[in-house]
Amino acid sequence: MVTATFRFYEELNDFIARPLRRRSFSCACARGATAKHMIEAIGVPHTEVELILVNGESVGFEHPLADGDRVAVYPKFEAFDIQPLLRVRERPLRVMRFVADAHLGGLAQLLRLAGFDTLYDNHYPDEDIEAIASRDHRVVLTRDRELLKRRTITHGCYVRALKPKIQLREIFDRLDLAGSAQPFRLCLACNAPLRRIAKEDVAGHVPEGVLERHARFVTCDVCRRVFWEGTHWQRMRALMDSLAGERDGATGTSPAGVENPT
Numbered sequence: 001m002v003t004a005t006f007r008f009y010e011e012l013n014d015f016i017a018r019p020l021r022r023r024s025f026s027c028a029c030a031r032g033a034t035a036k037h038m039i040e041a042i043g044v045p046h047t048e049v050e051l052i053l054v055n056g057e058s059v060g061f062e063h064p065l066a067d068g069d070r071v072a073v074y075p076k077f078e079a080f081d082i083q084p085l086l087r088v089r090e091r092p093l094r095v096m097r098f099v100a101d102a103h104l105g106g107l108a109q110l111l112r113l114a115g116f117d118t119l120y121d122n123h124y125p126d127e128d129i130e131a132i133a134s135r136d137h138r139v140v141l142t143r144d145r146e147l148l149k150r151r152t153i154t155h156g157c158y159v160r161a162l163k164p165k166i167q168l169r170e171i172f173d174r175l176d177l178a179g180s181a182q183p184f185r186l187c188l189a190c191n192a193p194l195r196r197i198a199k200e201d202v203a204g205h206v207p208e209g210v211l212e213r214h215a216r217f218v219t220c221d222v223c224r225r226v227f228w229e230g231t232h233w234q235r236m237r238a239l240m241d242s243l244a245g246e247r248d249g250a251t252g253t254s255p256a257g258v259e260n261p262t
């Protein structure tokens with residue numbers, strides 16, 4: 001047996017037993033146990049960890065722990081530049097794509113509305129989510145921390161909020177998505193790309209009034225539905241703008257001509 005001292009920082013404390021939060025504690029580790037193994041045994045999914053320091057030196061997940069080691073574990077930093085230090089993942093994903101677990105259908109739709117490729121099916125078993133994530137390099141979104149402990153899941157987000165709009169805000173903040181949102185790009189139902197369709201081709205497929213009021217239409221080649229920038233999309237744009245505004249330190253007021261989402 002070896003004994004190491006652990007200290008978890010910031011929101012990583014949410015995952016660990018109350019008496020161990022925000023302080024150093026010692027923990028017995030099996031001989032040969034790695035940093036990742038112990039961090040997960042204590043309760044923190046590895047996907048939530050951005051930096052591990054052992055005796056002040058940054059190490060990777062597979063670092064074996066030795067007797068007397070002091071282990072400090074950090075989540076993604078917001079205000080503190082850790083570039084010179086080794087991060088536990090080799091590189092961030094270049095294109096943000098997601099797979100959402102069965103309980104996050106509302107969030108999945110909002111992400112599609114914002115233009116982010118998001119796979120979701122309320123019958124996906126955990127094995128499928130793991131397989132899809134590693135096959136397509138998708139970020140796993142879940143409220144199940146055990147799912148995030150699976151070995152081949154390298155990028156994941158534990159979603160704390162319960163309501164879809166607040167969940168979207170949480171994911172936008174954590175992954176800094178506001179700048180890459182492209183509303184009106186993906187079908188909400190199918191996650192398939194939308195393409196422009198001429199106004200004359202939608203006659204008969206949309207209500208008369210809509211045809212009079214709107215000039216721009218898109219369609220999904222999978223479900224063949226036709227969409228226009230109605231209130232649903234306007235609300236989404238307002239929500240996107242408010243998220244982008246907050247990031248830039250603006251006051252978060254909606255642009256003129258767009259109603260506030262209610």
Ligand SMILES: [Zn+2]
Nearest residue numbers: 187190220223
């Ligand atoms: Zn569709």
